[in-house]
Amino acid sequence: MAQHKIIFTGPVGAGKTTAIKSLSDIPIITTDEVATDMTANRKPQTTVAMDYGLMKLGDGERVHLYGTPGQERFDFMWEILTEGGLGLVLMLDNTRERPFQDLSFYLKAFAPFIAETQLVVGITRMDESKTPSLTEYHAHLKQQGYKVPVFEVDARVKKDVAALVQALLYSLDPGVVSGAPA
Amino acid sequence: MIKVALYGMDERAANVITMFLSKNTQIPTTITPQGEQSVAIVDLDGVNAHRLWLDLRRQFHGPAIVLSVREQTLRNAVCLAKPFNAQAFLTVLAEVKEALAQPAALPSAKAAVPAAAIPAEPLLAHPPEKPIAHTPEAVSNQTAHRTDAKPTPVQPDLHAPLASELKAAAVKPIKPDQPSNAAHLISDEPDDEGGVQLPDEVYTNDTRRAEVYFNVNQTLFGLCKLASKQAQTSNSVVWIDGFIKPCYVYPDTKHIFTEMRWRYLKSISMMDLSASPVKLSLLPVDSIAPVTSNDPRIRETEGLIWSIAAWSSRGRVPVGTPLDHPVHLLHWPNLTRLSDIPGAMQMSALWIKQPTSLLETANILGLPYRHVFSFYVACHALGLVHIEVATQPAQTQIQNNAHPSKAAPITTEKRGLFSRMLSKLGIN
Numbered sequence: 001m002a003q004h005k006i007i008f009t010g011p012v013g014a015g016k017t018t019a020i021k022s023l024s025d026i027p028i029i030t031t032d033e034v035a036t037d038m039t040a041n042r043k044p045q046t047t048v049a050m051d052y053g054l055m056k057l058g059d060g061e062r063v064h065l066y067g068t069p070g071q072e073r074f075d076f077m078w079e080i081l082t083e084g085g086l087g088l089v090l091m092l093d094n095t096r097e098r099p100f101q102d103l104s105f106y107l108k109a110f111a112p113f114i115a116e117t118q119l120v121v122g123i124t125r126m127d128e129s130k131t132p133s134l135t136e137y138h139a140h141l142k143q144q145g146y147k148v149p150v151f152e153v154d155a156r157v158k159k160d161v162a163a164l165v166q167a168l169l170y171s172l173d174p175g176v177v178s179g180a181p182a
Numbered sequence: 183m184i185k186v187a188l189y190g191m192d193e194r195a196a197n198v199i200t201m202f203l204s205k206n207t208q209i210p211t212t213i214t215p216q217g218e219q220s221v222a223i224v225d226l227d228g229v230n231a232h233r234l235w236l237d238l239r240r241q242f243h244g245p246a247i248v249l250s251v252r253e254q255t256l257r258n259a260v261c262l263a264k265p266f267n268a269q270a271f272l273t274v275l276a277e278v279k280e281a282l283a284q285p286a287a288l289p290s291a292k293a294a295v296p297a298a299a300i301p302a303e304p305l306l307a308h309p310p311e312k313p314i315a316h317t318p319e320a321v322s323n324q325t326a327h328r329t330d331a332k333p334t335p336v337q338p339d340l341h342a343p344l345a346s347e348l349k350a351a352a353v354k355p356i357k358p359d360q361p362s363n364a365a366h367l368i369s370d371e372p373d374d375e376g377g378v379q380l381p382d383e384v385y386t387n388d389t390r391r392a393e394v395y396f397n398v399n400q401t402l403f404g405l406c407k408l409a410s411k412q413a414q415t416s417n418s419v420v421w422i423d424g425f426i427k428p429c430y431v432y433p434d435t436k437h438i439f440t441e442m443r444w445r446y447l448k449s450i451s452m453m454d455l456s457a458s459p460v461k462l463s464l465l466p467v468d469s470i471a472p473v474t475s476n477d478p479r480i481r482e483t484e485g486l487i488w489s490i491a492a493w494s495s496r497g498r499v500p501v502g503t504p505l506d507h508p509v510h511l512l513h514w515p516n517l518t519r520l521s522d523i524p525g526a527m528q529m530s531a532l533w534i535k536q537p538t539s540l541l542e543t544a545n546i547l548g549l550p551y552r553h554v555f556s557f558y559v560a561c562h563a564l565g566l567v568h569i570e571v572a573t574q575p576a577q578t579q580i581q582n583n584a585h586p587s588k589a590a591p592i593t594t595e596k597r598g599l600f601s602r603m604l605s606k607l608g609i610n
Contacts, residue, residue: 004599023607055603055606056606057599057602057603057606058602061599061602063603134516135513138512138513138514142513147513147514147534148514149514149517149530150513150514150516151514151516151517151518151519152516152518152519153518159518159608160518162607162608163517163518163527165603165607166527166604166607167514167517167527167530167531169600169603169604170527170528170530170531171531171534171535172596172600173596173597173600174528174529174531174532174535174546174547175528175532175546175547175597176528176597176600176601176604177548177601177604178601178604178605
């Protein structure tokens with residue numbers, strides 16, 4: 001049976017682990033460790049290898065949900081993780097100091113993967129910080145040649161995270177119909 | 183001979199009017215049964231006056247003479263303020279007679295008699311001078327002062343767009359502790375849920391094509407759009423009055439304050455407001471504190487306008503919208519925080535990937551036309567779409583994605599997978 005995967009990426013504390021937890025049918029496997037660097041300023045524990053969750057579609061078909069470690073020094077893992085992936089979910093924390101810098105960094109880092117698949121962007125913690133606005137995110141993305149879905153999300157809310165994945169799928173194939181036979 | 187029918191009057195009032203008209207020789211008139219008139223004379227001070235007015239306007243679009251103790255400004259009607267004398271009545275009759283002879287000169291939304299009672303700009307009620315609120319909560323609590331407040335002049339340059347764009351009526355400010363007449367009307371309206379859908383035939387049959395269009399200015403969407411524009415350009419709070427509860431549109435903060443529930447807003451959105459007593463007023467911005475509250479009555483303008491636009495659309499598009507030219511989506515709407523419109527994600531993805539006409543969108547995605555049209559109107563309300571009239575038909579457009587994907591074409595196998603994933607995610 002075919003195996004598929006979706007990649008979740010973004011900076012530390014953006015909600016990747018929580019997003020995967022929202023969708024996964026199994027208790028997620030995480031490699032969180034006590035943060036010892038500057039990450040500790042944002043959260044006490046952080047993912048050092050990857051997060052893993054699973055969506056079971058029935059008949060043994062599965063979609064693996066992988067979360068990349070947030071810290072840039074683990075970026076050597078990203079290429080391995082993305083191989084064969086359906087698309088990229090980029091989570092950004094709107095309370096971070098330079099969200100556009102984060103955005104540009106991940107666009108560049110995953111450019112080859114995005115070119116072969118699709119990208120969706122989820123902005124978290126917009127209730128705490130209204131700026132930058134989604135319009136500004138769209139403008140920034142457009143400058144770099146992307147017209148992709150950007151949604152305000154709460155990673156704890158399944159509906160929000162599901163919307164990101166739905167947008168990813170429709171971006172890949174606008175004509176897909178839910179529940180249609182293969 | 184002008185054929186006149188009387189509406190909303192008791193027997194005594196009707197007799198007085200009949201007697202006056204029969205004695206009047208300057209302008210020959212005859213009383214006819216209701217429905218056969220060329221001019222309606224309507225008493226708008228009755229208990230069900232506004233219901234009466236709307237019912238009349240559904241059946242009769244000719245000129246009307248409105249009798250009322252309040253200043254009324256209604257489309258295609260001349261107001262005769264009570265108490266009036268014979269000369270005032272004759273003046274109005276003469277005006278209506280002239281309008282009948284020259285349909286283009288039908289009475290406009292302007293009060294006629296007595297002149298002294300006519301405000302300079304009847305579409306803009308005078309706002310209270312004293313500050314009415316310092317917090318969003320206080321906006322509603324302090325409204326009792328309004329009727330005693332002195333009027334504040336309104337910037338004249340704001341009047342023209344209001345008068346030209348908003349065909350709504352002005353009445354005296356309604357006491358806040360009383361629901362307006364319009365509120366009664368709303369209460370009387372049946373729940374329109376599911377009862378206003380246009381059949382697909384309307385969209386495909388050229389002879390019925392006119393039914394897919396609507397006049398934005400006659401809807402709550404048009405009203406809110408205008409109020410929002412006024413709030414921004416005048417840096418004032420715009421007060422929308424005439425519904426069950428008032429509504430305040432704030433400048434800059436991108437928020438709207440209203441106590442109206444979603445269900446009411448939906449009902450109002452589905453109504454034709456051209457004959458309703460709704461007015462806009464400008465309130466000094468320094469009389470209202472900036473919106474910082476988490477009060478649920480404070481709604482984000484974007485979300486509210488999106489919903490109201492979709493409801494007002496009812497599966498139709500603004501008059502003049504080309505149906506067979508490609509729709510360009512500037513960027514995805516924030517679909518996690520906007521009311522759901524069926525097929526919104528599919529349409530967003532399609533219009534970003536390949537601009538497609540409204541009619542083609544429904545065909546390609548297998549969606550009901552009404553959903554496509556409503557989604558277009560909602561996106562249009564937020565300034566997210568434009569239609570390039572000069573372009574070729576949608577089928578000939580190349581991919582519009584600024585960052586074209588190198589991905590392999592979607593296979594049947596993948597489409598099946600995506601379909602099962604959507605099903606798993608709860609999309610039915």
